[in-house]
Amino acid sequence: MTVDENIKRIFNELGRTKLVCVTKTIDTERINESIRAGATIIGENRVQEFEDKCADILPCERHLIGNLQTNKVKKAVHLFDVIQSVDSLKLIQDIDKKAKAINKVQKVFLQVNIGNEPQKFGFGSDEIGQVITQIQSLKNVHVKGLMCIPPFVSPEQTRSYFKKMKALFDELKQVDQDNIDIQELSMGMSNDYRVAIEEGATMVRVGSAIFGNRKY
Numbered sequence: 642m643t644v645d646e647n648i649k650r651i652f653n654e655l656g657r658t659k660l661v662c663v664t665k666t667i668d669t670e671r672i673n674e675s676i677r678a679g680a681t682i683i684g685e686n687r688v689q690e691f692e693d694k695c696a697d698i699l700p701c702e703r704h705l706i707g708n709l710q711t712n713k714v715k716k717a718v719h720l721f722d723v724i725q726s727v728d729s730l731k732l733i734q735d736i737d738k739k740a741k742a743i744n745k746v747q748k749v750f751l752q753v754n755i756g757n758e759p760q761k762f763g764f765g766s767d768e769i770g771q772v773i774t775q776i777q778s779l780k781n782v783h784v785k786g787l788m789c790i791p792p793f794v795s796p797e798q799t800r801s802y803f804k805k806m807k808a809l810f811d812e813l814k815q816v817d818q819d820n821i822d823i824q825e826l827s828m829g830m831s832n833d834y835r836v837a838i839e840e841g842a843t844m845v846r847v848g849s850a851i852f853g854n855r856k857y
């Protein structure tokens with residue numbers, strides 16, 4: 642199957658859910674093939690890799706979905722429309738500061754460690770309420786959504802994690818605060834995006850089902 646065929650097949654399954662085409666390790670020619678096939682959002686994991694590629698990528702929305710290190714925040718704020726992988730208070734404060742310096746309001750999602758896995762990034766679901774209060778004064782970040790990477794279990798077993806995320810999402814949509822406007826729920830990857838859509842994802846992040854297995 643070609644990139645074009647894969648994208649079109651996935652679009653048919655999406656309904657109103659948006660697709661983030663995950664392009665880590667993929668060269669710009671194939672990224673552009675996906676954009677020409679209709680992809681409007683791309684997701685990259687590494688700031689440096691994206692910086693090296695971005696000048697050659699066709700117009701599209703650019704999301705950071707991988708862990709962001711402190712020393713890359715400034716570049717990330719320059720390069721990305723949305724930073725989906727915000728996983729600490731310190732990071733969001735730093736993003737606010739770097740965004741302020743260039744007069745930008747940076748869109749971010751909060752990453753939730755929905756399986757409470759010690760090795761995974763993200764806020765605990767019970768921490769999010771407190772975080773929202775703590776970032777009240779930040780004027781250069783705008784929290785637009787939630788993102789999660791559930792434990793690596795079978796697609797059917799991820800369903801319970803997606804359900805928990807959906808409940809949290811529905812609760813946080815009600816938050817009335819100037820810099821919070823939670824509208825997106827980013828969950829589901831190649832192996833489980835169908836389950837995520839059934840459970841209310843507004844955005845799925847799909848790489849290998851579009852480009853084939855990654856070569857590192």
Ligand SMILES: *Cc1c(COP(=O)(O)O)cnc(C)c1O
Binds near residue numbers: 663706831
């Ligand atoms: C790589 C990656 C994806 C896509 O994974 P596939 O299994 O190739 O679809 C989605 N989200 C994040 C955060 C990733 O790092």
